[in-house]
Amino acid sequence: MNFDNQAQAYDQRVGFTGETISAIRDFLFSLKPEARVLEIGAGTGFVGIELAEKAASYTGLDASEGMLSVFRERAAERGLKPTLVQADADKDWGIPGSSCDLIFGSRVFHLLEPEHLSSEILRVADQGAILASGNVLRPKDSVHHGLRRILHQLLREEGYEPKKKKESLSKVFSSVSDGGNYTSKVVSEWTRPFVPADAIASWEHKHGLAGNDLPEDLHNAIVVRVKEKATAEFGDLTKAMELREFYQIDFITIIKP
């Protein structure tokens, strides 16, 4: 997925508050003070800039030059010079071995190939390094969740298996820690307005659905069917509702073989 064309409007769309960003930063440094930080999928740097300010060193890696150029502007405004690397994380990261104490990704690891991700993490991590993955979660009984459930059911009916974020992440955590279990912590929560029709509309132009590349006709047909089924279940989809969201960080100490 290419984020170049989202870069300028990205921060506004994601809409994390300063409070959430500080909570993420403070929690990560409570795990590993004075860390040499590597952030994968650093994007526009709205979290990364805070990490760069406090870290012993900070490197942000992202495939999108558009996202990184917003990060560079942000860093220049703050008088900081983080190392920013434009690279595809599914290929060689170009980061020296055993050079990181904290490897962090916010809403990104599920987009990457789990085996390559695990092997690069093991290579760049120093002894005792932490792997941390941040994600936004929503309650299981929310309409947001309901739309995903309907989408996944329709994909399965068409013979496609929806990609589950949690499963691919568990695989990575397990392989970098010799099968160990990770710990989870909600560091911030908030409520925001949510319009189901807008969420469905964003799927119309999205590349792929739940990690599956579909023929265009089928993609469009599934989006239409999600709309129909969701209307039958939830009523008027154009009405804004309150959506509770949580930022959770899953983390583990990496065990190098």
Ligand SMILES: C[S@@+](CC[C@H](N)C(=O)[O-])C[C@H]1O[C@@H](n2cnc3c(N)ncnc32)[C@H](O)[C@@H]1O
């Ligand atoms: C959903 S955004 C998350 C950005 C930011 N970390 C956040 O929490 O909002 C995913 C980011 O990962 C980057 N990305 C996606 N696939 C990538 C890949 N294969 N290699 C490197 N970066 C990638 C995108 O360019 C984008 O900046």
